[in-house]
Amino acid sequence: MAHDAVPADADATLVERAKARSESAWAEIYDAHYHQLFRYCYARSSDEAAAADLASRVFLEALEGIDRYVYRGRPLLAWLYRIARNLVSDHLRARQREAQALERAGSTLERHEPNPSSQVHLELDIAGAMQTLTEDQRQVIALRYFAELSTAEIAQALRRSERAVYSLEVRALAAMRRRLEPEPGAPK
Amino acid sequence: MSDLNRRQEAALIECLRALDRGESLEACLARASEDAEVLRPLLELRARMQAIEPPAPGAAAYELARQRLLNRVRMPAPAEPSRRLLPALAWTPPALFGRAIMAGVAISLLAGGALGAAAAVGGNPVSDALSALHIIENASEEDVRGGAIDGEETATVLPDSTVPLGPPAPADTSRPEEVPGVGLCFAEDKSDGLPEDIVEVFPDAGACIPEALLEHPADAAPCVPPDLAQRFEQPPVDLPVCGDEDASPAEVRNRR
Numbered sequence: 001m002a003h004d005a006v007p008a009d010a011d012a013t014l015v016e017r018a019k020a021r022s023e024s025a026w027a028e029i030y031d032a033h034y035h036q037l038f039r040y041c042y043a044r045s046s047d048e049a050a051a052a053d054l055a056s057r058v059f060l061e062a063l064e065g066i067d068r069y070v071y072r073g074r075p076l077l078a079w080l081y082r083i084a085r086n087l088v089s090d091h092l093r094a095r096q097r098e099a100q101a102l103e104r105a106g107s108t109l110e111r112h113e114p115n116p117s118s119q120v121h122l123e124l125d126i127a128g129a130m131q132t133l134t135e136d137q138r139q140v141i142a143l144r145y146f147a148e149l150s151t152a153e154i155a156q157a158l159r160r161s162e163r164a165v166y167s168l169e170v171r172a173l174a175a176m177r178r179r180l181e182p183e184p185g186a187p188k
Numbered sequence: 189m190s191d192l193n194r195r196q197e198a199a200l201i202e203c204l205r206a207l208d209r210g211e212s213l214e215a216c217l218a219r220a221s222e223d224a225e226v227l228r229p230l231l232e233l234r235a236r237m238q239a240i241e242p243p244a245p246g247a248a249a250y251e252l253a254r255q256r257l258l259n260r261v262r263m264p265a266p267a268e269p270s271r272r273l274l275p276a277l278a279w280t281p282p283a284l285f286g287r288a289i290m291a292g293v294a295i296s297l298l299a300g301g302a303l304g305a306a307a308a309v310g311g312n313p314v315s316d317a318l319s320a321l322h323i324i325e326n327a328s329e330e331d332v333r334g335g336a337i338d339g340e341e342t343a344t345v346l347p348d349s350t351v352p353l354g355p356p357a358p359a360d361t362s363r364p365e366e367v368p369g370v371g372l373c374f375a376e377d378k379s380d381g382l383p384e385d386i387v388e389v390f391p392d393a394g395a396c397i398p399e400a401l402l403e404h405p406a407d408a409a410p411c412v413p414p415d416l417a418q419r420f421e422q423p424p425v426d427l428p429v430c431g432d433e434d435a436s437p438a439e440v441r442n443r444r
Contacts, residue, residue, distance in 0.1 A: 030254055031254075038244075056249075060256070063260055173200075177230055181233075
């Protein structure tokens, strides 16, 4: 499912309209990017409800920060992605603190787990395998296979060269394969 | 770490490029025949992952969030207090150089030396290393206060300026302080003088260089963001520029 890319010059105009708090501009921004951001947040959190909340908050944060945003030719999505990345990081840290607190309290409650009803077997395995990746590798996998960004778009979002993005993807695939399809006798 | 040798990595990268151009998997593997046995399972994993359809957001959640956003757009924008507490001259290129040095030193610490030394004594290597240079203080989470937008918690902001952090020193709002979970933050808004692409600006917190920028990129040498390398008269550190690892910041700057 390919997203409808917004041409760069259209982005410049859209940013100006958004700064002027045009409802139609913000509706366009939302409609153009919500699904990608949701899928990115889902890839990182493995939680549909959390992903919906996080994706929603990306746009609210963008609205708060639009006056300080300066368009310099980089796609608006790259900026929205950075907001999403920060929100996801905060969310994961909070979730980890909650889990640790429950553990310290000797709670018998189960830790937060992804909603199993919404995932197929491979998705669950991929979510687990992604935990073995470096942060940058996880970003590339989430943006490539969940948010379905092109290599060029990922490079813009991560401020890296396309070759660096490919390199990260290659290493991520190798690491995920080791986790998903371990050699007989190899530690998982 | 990868089980692939350099040749196999390069071959796989070329395969990925080819697949993105629309070539077939078999055509790619035919060109890398000596590594096909190693590359095939990885490319097949990639294909399986591409075939997964991520969940779509629920229609109700989509519409609810959309309305929420548009309702917020309709609200009158809050009057922003002036954050320009320093005259614009504070951000002339010579002054920018000083600011960049502080940010650049933080980045340079990740190049190994100070970071390794700090790591040797344990604790948080970044915090320890930067503390050694009296650039940041070890702010704990209790030292920060949360900001709020419509009652929701936002990212952490600066420590309370009335609480001294670390060794006593004259108040110097020109120095950034490390805010856990955020990055290196100036006490006053410096966003006008720093590249927007690398600066996160949080309400009431001034300008922050994101924590992500301070992390050692595990998959590449530490690097300077291109905007930082290009915006200052002198590159802040002798590191390659991100995305252009073969060039030094000075070389990238001189190309422009």
